Amino acid sequence: MLPTMGGVIVLVFVLFNWVGGDPAYLLAGKMADEAAIANIRAQLGIDQPVWVQLGIFLKQILTFDFGNAWSTGEPVAHIIASRLGPSLTVLVPLTILETVFGIALALAIAFVRGSLTDRAVMVACTVGMSISILVYIIVFQYFFAYKLGLFPVQGWGNSLGENLLHYALLPIIIGLAVSIAPTLRLYRSFVLDEVGQDYVRTARAKGLKERRIVWVHVLRNAAIPIITHVMANLPALLIGAFLLERFFGIPGIGREVILAVERSDFPVIKAITVYVAAATMVFNLLADLLYQAVDPRVQLK
C-alpha cells in the first residue's frame, strides 16, 4: 500500500509540475511583470529544487493543508469537507439500492438461465448499456422534472431530509437506471459460476426449498466477488456521479472536480486525486477484511 501511495503522489506531482507548465503565468494574470511572477513562484515554492517541492507536496498531503484554491481563494481542505456531504447523500442510497436490486434480479434471472426471460433481460441490458448516460440524464430531467414537474429540475437545500427526499430523488433514480444494467450482467455471471456447483445439487438433494438454496447457499458464495465489486467501485462512484451532480446542481465532489478542471485549479484537483486514491486503497483493504467475515476459509496473510 505504501509504495503504491508513494507512486500516486509522485505521479500526481510529475503530472502537475512538469506536464502542467508554470502556474505562475496563469495566476499572475494578463498584465504581469517579472517581479509579480517571481513573487508568485516564491510563494508556491516552485523556484526551489524539485526534491524540496516534492517535500512541500508531501507535507501538504499529510497535514491536509493544500492552501487556498486558485480560483476562489477558498481553503482546499474546506472545499473537500463541505462537498463530501452532498455527494454522499446521493451516493449512499444509490449504492445500497443498486446492490440490493442487482443481487435480487441477478439471483432471479440466473435461476432461469437460457429461458426467454433470461435472454430478453440480457438483450435489454445490452441495449440499456449502449445508451449514453448523458441521454438518460437529459431525457429524464426533461420529462420528469421539466415536463411533468414531479421533481425539482435542480437545486440543493440545507437540511439532510429535504435534500434526500426532494432534491436527490431524481438523481438517485437516474443513477439506478444507468447502473442497473451493467450491475445485473456482472452479478448474473457471479451467480452463474455458483449454480452449477455440487453444493447446490446437494442442497436440492436433501430437500431444501429453492428459495433457501438461492438466498442462503448461493448468495453467500456469490457474495465475495460482489463485495469486491461494490468496494472497488465506491471511490470511483464519488467521481463517477459528477454528471449527475453537474446536471442537478448538487454541490458535490464530482462537480467540484469538473469546475476545477474548467478553471485549471490545480490544488483542488491534486488534493482530490490523492485522497480518492487513498480512499480506493482503504476500501480495498476493507474488502479483504469483509471476505473473512463472509467466508471463514479465506486466510489473510
Next chain:
Amino acid sequence: MNVMNDHAVSPGLWALAWRRLRADRIAMAALAVVGLFLLMLVLSATGLIAADWEDEVAVNYAPPTFVGANPALAALAQPQRPTPPNAFDPLAEELAILKREVQATHPPVAKALTLPFGADKWGHDILKKTVKGGETSIVVGLVAAFVAVTLGTLFGAISGFYGGLVDDFFNWFYSIFTSIPSILMILTVAAVLQQKGVTTIVLILGLTGWTGPYRLIRAEYIKHKAREYVMAADAIGASNWRKMFSHIFPNVSHVALVQVSILVVGFIKAEVILSFLGFGVPVGTVSWGSMLNEAQNELILGKWWQLAAAAGAMALLVTAFSLFTDALRDALDPKLK
C-alpha cells in the same frame, strides 16, 4: 493471413473462430451494422459523403419531414432580400462588385422548410452532422483503443516474460494507475494538458486505458513462456524480443483483439462525455458529444431531433459493437462460456 490455405490441412485458431462466428446469426447482424458504420466513416473521412454538412441548407431548427413543416418558419425560408441602396455609402461601388461576385459563385437558394431528419440551430442537415460527428467519435474510439492495447500489450509482454524485478516494477505502475479511478485520471490529465484537440483526447484515453489489457496479456505471457514451443525457440537461439513478439504474441493476439473491441465501446462513450463537458473536441469539430451538448438546450425548446439522431446512432453502434465483442470472445475462446 493465409487462413484459406491452412483450411485444407487443419483449420487454425482464426479459421475456427470465423466458422463459429458465422454460425452465430446475431454476431453476423452486429458485424454488418459495425461494418456499415465503418464504411460510413471511410466515406465521410474521404469526403465522399457529408463533406458539405456545414452548409446552411435549411431554416433554423427545420423539423424532420415526417413531422411536417413549421409554418412559423416559412418567412425565414425566402432568400435574403438585398438591402436598399444607400446613397451616402462611400463604399457602394466596391460593395456592388463584391455582391455580384458572391452572386455569381453562391446564387441565393431558398432554404428548405423540412429535412429528412431536421436541422440544427444553424440549419445544418442533422443526418450529415450525425455522420460527421460519428466520424470523430469512432476515430477517437478506434485509435485510442489501439494506443491503449499496444501499450498494455507491450508492458504486459515485458512484465510477464521477464518476471522478477521487471514484473514488480510494472505491477507497481499498474497498481498506481488502478488506484486512481479512470474518470478522475482522465479529467486530471485533461486539466494538465490544457489543450483541446482530437489528438489530445486520443492520448488521454490511450494513456489511461492500458491497465485492463496489461493484466490479461501479462497473465497470458506468464502461461506461455514455459510452453515447449518457446523453449524450442530458445534452443535455436531466438532472441528474447523475437520470442516475445514473433512466437508468443500470435498465440495471445486474440486476447488483444477482444480487448481492442471492448475498449472501443468504452472510449466512444468516454469521448462523448468529455466532448459534452467541453474537454474534448475543439470548437468547430463536431462529435456525438458536442451534438448532445447542443441538443440539451434544444430539447427545452421542443427540438428533439438532434438528440434523437446522436443518441440513436450511438446506441445502435455501441449495441452492435458490444454484441459483436461478446460473440467474438466466445468464438475465440470456446472453453469460456
